[in-house]
Amino acid sequence: MQVKLAVEAIPLSKKRKSWIRTIQKYKVMYALLLPALIYFAVFKYIPMAGILIAFKNYNLALGVWDSPWVGFKNFTDFMNGVYFWDIMKNTIVISLYKLLFGFSAPILLALLLNEVHTQWFKKIVQTITYLPHFLSWVIVYGLMVALLAPGDGLFNMILKESGFQPISFLTEPAWGRLLVIASEIWKDIGWGAILYLAALAGIDPSLYEAARMDGASKWRQLWHITLPGIRGVIILMLILKLSHILDAGFDQIFMFANTFNQEKIDIIDTWVYREGLERLKIGLATAVGLFKAVIGFVLVLAANKLAKKFDGQIW
């Protein structure tokens, strides 16, 4: 309180002088920080200002400022468009499936690994299951071509040799979502398990010994010791994942989608790319991007608030 009064009492010119003095005193620090501030201002905040385009009928020749305003027309066009429900549904359904299966798979792997007491075996399994995480989606798609391609893919060769009709997995809409979700699990199961393994390692082993003395079965030990032991991490990860429910995985879907299976796996992000950059419906695509960004922002804030109640906030 006193400090504040003292600051207010200083005349304006002096205040400015102290401001300059602060900068001089920490000039090296501010100089180190400056490139980052410029970077974020230019590459993150200028595009945020570009959101104006969402409310304009953007014309390449006129530019952002001189294009005519259209209010919320782009948004209403989007909501009323025939594609709206399709891409919303695809985005949310794929995201939810990924949440359901992609989230539980690493926990299961961690629980299984936790049962293994042969260190070298555990290490080898971990090393192998992390590996796919480091591959790009292009490479993962390449592996899927190897297994699933209509002519020479391994599965189709097996199908043919056993007298079945080959299936074009990569273009059949019915297979689209399954491939997207299965490949996501395949790619990240080992990586996702790391955190849970660390949490499992933190559980006091004497709890298990005591439980075994009391004759608790494996199942009861899992239920009463293991799961409560990693509950915090599970809840935190779940909350974090929920905040990205509209991010169904752009890099992946962009690679997997083709004109045939698009109806089942086209998501908001891929749609924005096509409409905006391929069909040049700039205003509309920007509006859809903004729609997604706003929902994402609200979800992240909500998730952070929820996470605070558990294991500390996210940032």
Place this chain on the structure above:
Amino acid sequence: MIHLTIGEKVWQSVVYVILIFLSLLCLLPFLYVVAVSVTPESEVLRRGIVIIPESFTFLAYKEVFISHGIWQAYKITLFRTIIGTALNVFFTVIAAYPLSKKYLPGRSPFLLFIVFTMMFSGGLIPTYLLIRSLGLLNSPWVLIIPNLISAFNLVIIKGFFEQLPGEIEESARVDGASELQSLWRIILPLSLPVISTISLFYAVGHWNSYFDAIVYINDSNFMPLQVVLRNILLNVATQSAESLANSGAVSTFAVQMATVVVTTVPILIVYPFLQKHFTKGVLLGSVKG
């Protein structure tokens, strides 16, 4: 551990079997890709499914290296990964250092300014228009400059700097070291584990990303490896695998698989060295991201 009951022994074996199965599931696709890429077309026609080839040919690889601009793509990817990562790490570290100082006036508004970009963004189209008006389209620098600093990595490094004991740096300052000297001589050596982790995150990101090149680059001379692989897999390359394969003894499929191998091998080679650091990294990032 010492005395297992029969039930526990059965359970243990089930666990081992599942884990072995999972590991095979992760490995087998690679083995199949390699097998296909080195099997001569004639053997495929004769035997059908080839998991272990009887004879080898490197014709598919020859095709890939002769005519797909793979070398040029490798150059671009190496440029992007090496120069990009170096710049990423440099700019991230020099920004994280002042932000880790609680006494620095304006620290929290600057931090908020940066962290906010993790939660909200202008989206693809406004970013594209910005890049276009900066004249970065069709330049290899577009693969580096727009991704100069990851706010997430910045926050991780900042967090690490904060929990270093302040006394060491203070005593250096008393001895007359400047801020830059104490960053270079004291903070950096102490932070090597986290900095190498972050470098690896950046490097793998550069190696694997393909979408920015697709959006911002038309010139096929500047296409990174992942984009070339993508084109070959989707058969949209100007000199598609098919036209090559028509020339003789290798199938389109073999050429595609050879390209997958060529793109994957560098990751497989460095992977054992990276793995240790990455494990640390994911834990680090999760504790206080």
